[in-house]
Amino acid sequence: MSFIYRKENFTTTQKDLEIFLDVSHPTINGILKRLEEKKFITTEMTKKDGHLSKTVRLTKKGENVLIESEKEKNLHEEALSAYLTKDERNKLIELLLKVQKSASEMEK
Template identity: 30%
Template sequence: MQKKRTIGFMFKQINNVYEKEFNNRLRTLGITTSQCAVLDYLFDCEKEEVTQRDIEKGLNLRNPTVTGLLKRLDEKGYILSVPSNTDKRYKNIYLTEKAYDIQKRMENQRRKLDKMLTIGMNKKEIEALEKMLNKVLYNIAEP
């Protein structure tokens, strides 16, 4: 008899498989899922000044992790770090043209993977899944 898996375990398995598949797809673009997440955050905030600390909070990542991600994105030419005009202790992070050039290709890979996730589901089921996942995220997120 197969033991019933916990919901948390299933989320972990889904995340592992999703990240592996997304990394494989992004490899052709020369970036990782973690680097993609930082770029997505910056695209979402492009009208605002964004510091490393903002990225740490927004993505719930630790300082050393974000430092490494920003370093690699800078080396690849996707971002620029510029000292803040208001507080020289901070650097504002800006997207480069190269980042905008890759944005559509990243989104295309994400859409393809999302379609794979929902194979066999109709529109109502997908909407219900999104609603339930938002509830789960709300329930577990820090206030």
């Protein structure tokens, strides 16, 4: 949902989500169905350049959930890093990014 939140008008396509999340069509269908059941998103079929695509839009409820989860995430980050200096926090981020890059390369 955060991917959709960063898009213009909180709207994207199913295909863009598949690519971003690197998941199959059936997998994203299941995810979108559950999000729609919870009223976090809406979907509709649209025709663009002669092709049908599914447009996915974040609802106000979905937006509110994201905002609240971001607040919670920030509180947890602050609590977890309370005893670190600014330099230590920056170093931790640097190291975690290296680990993430290494993990990504291993998946290839």
